[in-house]
Amino acid sequence: MKPARTRFAPSPTGFLHVGGVRTALFAWLVAKQTGGQFILRIEDTDKVREVAGSIDHIQDSLKWVGINWDEGPLKQSDRLDIYKQWADKLVAAGRAYADPYSPEELQAFRGQAKAAKKPFLFRDHRPDNPPKWDGKQPLRFKSEPKDYHWTDAVMGELSTGPEVIDDFIIMKSDGYPTYNFAHIVDDAEMNITHVIRSQEFIASVPKYLNLYEALGLSPPILASLPYVMAPAGNKKLSKRDGAKDILDYAQEGFLPEAMINFLATLGWNDDTEQEIFSADELIKKFDLNEVHKGGAHFDERRLVWMDGEWIRGEIEFDDLYKRSKDFWPQSAAGYDDDYKQKVLGVVRERLKFFAELPELSSFFFEDLPVDPELISSHKQLKKLPADELKNLLESARSSLEESDFNIDDLTKRLNNLLEQTAQKPAVLFSLIRIATTQAPASPGLADTLAVLGKDRSLKRIDAQLKTL
RNA sequence: GGCCCCAUCGUCUAACGGCUAGGACACCAGGUUUUCAUCCUGGCAAUAGGGGUUCGAUUCCCCUUGGGGUCACCA
Numbered sequence: 001m002k003p004a005r006t007r008f009a010p011s012p013t014g015f016l017h018v019g020g021v022r023t024a025l026f027a028w029l030v031a032k033q034t035g036g037q038f039i040l041r042i043e044d045t046d047k048v049r050e051v052a053g054s055i056d057h058i059q060d061s062l063k064w065v066g067i068n069w070d071e072g073p074l075k076q077s078d079r080l081d082i083y084k085q086w087a088d089k090l091v092a093a094g095r096a097y098a099d100p101y102s103p104e105e106l107q108a109f110r111g112q113a114k115a116a117k118k119p120f121l122f123r124d125h126r127p128d129n130p131p132k133w134d135g136k137q138p139l140r141f142k143s144e145p146k147d148y149h150w151t152d153a154v155m156g157e158l159s160t161g162p163e164v165i166d167d168f169i170i171m172k173s174d175g176y177p178t179y180n181f182a183h184i185v186d187d188a189e190m191n192i193t194h195v196i197r198s199q200e201f202i203a204s205v206p207k208y209l210n211l212y213e214a215l216g217l218s219p220p221i222l223a224s225l226p227y228v229m230a231p232a233g234n235k236k237l238s239k240r241d242g243a244k245d246i247l248d249y250a251q252e253g254f255l256p257e258a259m260i261n262f263l264a265t266l267g268w269n270d271d272t273e274q275e276i277f278s279a280d281e282l283i284k285k286f287d288l289n290e291v292h293k294g295g296a297h298f299d300e301r302r303l304v305w306m307d308g309e310w311i312r313g314e315i316e317f318d319d320l321y322k323r324s325k326d327f328w329p330q331s332a333a334g335y336d337d338d339y340k341q342k343v344l345g346v347v348r349e350r351l352k353f354f355a356e357l358p359e360l361s362s363f364f365f366e367d368l369p370v371d372p373e374l375i376s377s378h379k380q381l382k383k384l385p386a387d388e389l390k391n392l393l394e395s396a397r398s399s400l401e402e403s404d405f406n407i408d409d410l411t412k413r414l415n416n417l418l419e420q421t422a423q424k425p426a427v428l429f430s431l432i433r434i435a436t437t438q439a440p441a442s443p444g445l446a447d448t449l450a451v452l453g454k455d456r457s458l459k460r461i462d463a464q465l466k467t468l
Numbered sequence: 469g470g471c472c473c474c475a476u477c478g479u480c481u482a483a484c485g486g487c488u489a490g491g492a493c494a495c496c497a498g499g500u501u502u503u504c505a506u507c508c509u510g511g512c513a514a515u516a517g518g519g520g521u522u523c524g525a526u527u528c529c530c531c532u533u534g535g536g537g538u539c540a541c542c543a
Binding site: 009049158160171176224231266273275295296297298302349352378424425428433 | 478536
């Protein structure tokens, strides 16, 4: 396969949500799988909408998921002279002209078209003798209406008639190019082979094709991605409707591998039943032709499940531990790596993302006060009189006191206790578990005790005994 | 409104024109020595509607319906 040069070209108007990152991911995958380059280009030609800090934020977002760029970030605002040169060429060739109308006059034309229930076409109002372009007025492309048939790598065969071709503004009166012009110039100058972007641009493609011809360029491969849809309804995911910043997921302790995996399988499938893909696998298997044409709803529950899968089975333990660093409860601060690794070891299989770590593990680090609720609301324990509970817990204590607290010995002793007391695990183990954790849920009892250690376990049992 | 695009369980999706339309998430039930979770088993649940073409349509064609996009000195 010929090395592809793809790009991700966001405008710096805020953060990136999963939809934006998925677009970047697909473009990145195409570049990587062909041994090509992925370019980050910032489309900052609208000074009014620009949000300070966006460019850094976008870069941080891509870095987090592991989408590294080979060139960039290139800012369009640094390339104004280039657009000017290309625009001058079009003017010289008679393919661009200054727009003499005021916004009010334009508005009136649009009103007329609407009243007549016809689509507005600027070329119906092309001035006979346009003024010489002095840069103070918008510059319009002089189009040549015709039929178009083209192939979109995702959408397939597409076609339109001449009625969609119009004269559009390529240079604004503030000296900046429009997206419609700048991206075509940039893609040409940067030798972009695949334009991979969201599908809202499909309707504009014929206009671009017309411009490519006027510029003497052969268009790159076009790939229009379907939208990532909001969880409910039929709207595309948008910041306005509460789409989260992709970095929010970083903050909640999602693994970038899981995010990549999730995003790739949102709208793409390799015709198999495989659900879990590593980035390397995706680079090998991804294919624009297998991207769906319809939008895919963003379901965070699937992301959560997938992150759990990665935590449980795909990441090496040492690696997982390193990544857990920022998510431990405050009370874990004084504990060493060895202890925290043991805790992570027993908590791992119930962890879906790292933000859950504190609630799953805090009792390993701090002694919580005895909570009588835990017994009084327990299905079986609440039926037993206090002195019986006390006897059971005392028997447990005296056996555990003899233990060295390694896992095998603990398991053996707990089993013996069941026989000795003739109790069900639902009663005996629950009681010990509640006494030693003061938590509504915890890892398996023997595991928990082994991590907690002898002193701490006995101390907690004593505390519980005092309340019985 | 013109033009363009799309349509399989609630969600993500699979099915050279050919088995009872498969898998995953979520949910429900049961099981694995307590809880929560994992794991296992089972269950619920879909081809928008109508016409064609065909021995046979999820699949190909047409119409309808529904949804979306676009028609900016925004990208």
